Amino acid sequence: MSDAAVSPAVPEDEAALATPFVKCLVRLIRAQDCHGSWEGKRDAELLGDFIITKEQRRAIPIIGDPDPDVLWRLDKFYAAVGLAIEERCGLMASPMMEMSHEGFGRVLFTAGRLVVLSKTLRDVHRFGFETFWKLAAAGTKLVGDAIAAIDAYPEVARA
């Protein structure tokens, strides 16, 4: 966890943490805290491991197998995308993920008969974002793309 991640001093970080997408992500992570051990932690601390600085990224081998922790974060990230889609349009978008052990794969969200989102996954072992803002922007963009697809084919999404 980088220092910048633990203490978000910049207003941009505060704004990122206030986006609906990041709030969904935090909610999902806190839901895993069965024993209340994260209650004293701030959101920025909980999300710290999602942040990988340029230096940290350079230190990760180009090819590598994703470890369980990074897979957990990837899972939470896409679950938050699904939750944020539901929050915005009331339709449940269920995710489906397919991945090789090397971290290549695909994630698909469907609502009714509509593929609301389809994304290729690669370099999953290096999954992370440079800043909170980039994390928020990436999630928010996926949610926006899904909403646009639902708006384009509303009857298919409800079929």
Add this chain to the structure above:
Amino acid sequence: MSDAAVSPAVPEDEAALATPFVKCLVRLIRAQDCHGSWEGKRDAELLGDFIITKEQRRAIPIIGDPDPDVLWRLDKFYAAVGLAIEERCGLMASPMMEMSHEGFGRVLFTAGRLVVLSKTLRDVHRFGFETFWKLAAAGTKLVGDAIAAIDAYPEVARA
């Protein structure tokens, strides 16, 4: 492999083996035969392990983990569904499968932005069909359902 499977004497079996779906399935299985060791085998022999008689089914525990052979057959079955869909309408339907190690899961076929087929998988460790005709009927029905969905939303399937 049951005796009935190896020697299809009944006309119903011959008809089943002549269906477009079963032909796709046989084609996919023969494509795996890199060394030509199955060249002398008839189609009914190649498909023998897809057949599980009532007695055989009863002998399989109700709960069990699917073994690699049954997963291979499941994979070929759904790949054949995809191939037969493509043969009938010219659109590639890409399958995506998600399964727990206990053999519960879901298979999804998409074409463009359309979910052409979505099926819950369960009891995968007992995957099989009582007769060739039931195998052919099951595959053909899935293909038909997918084609009906594509006909209902042609522009989404091409989106």
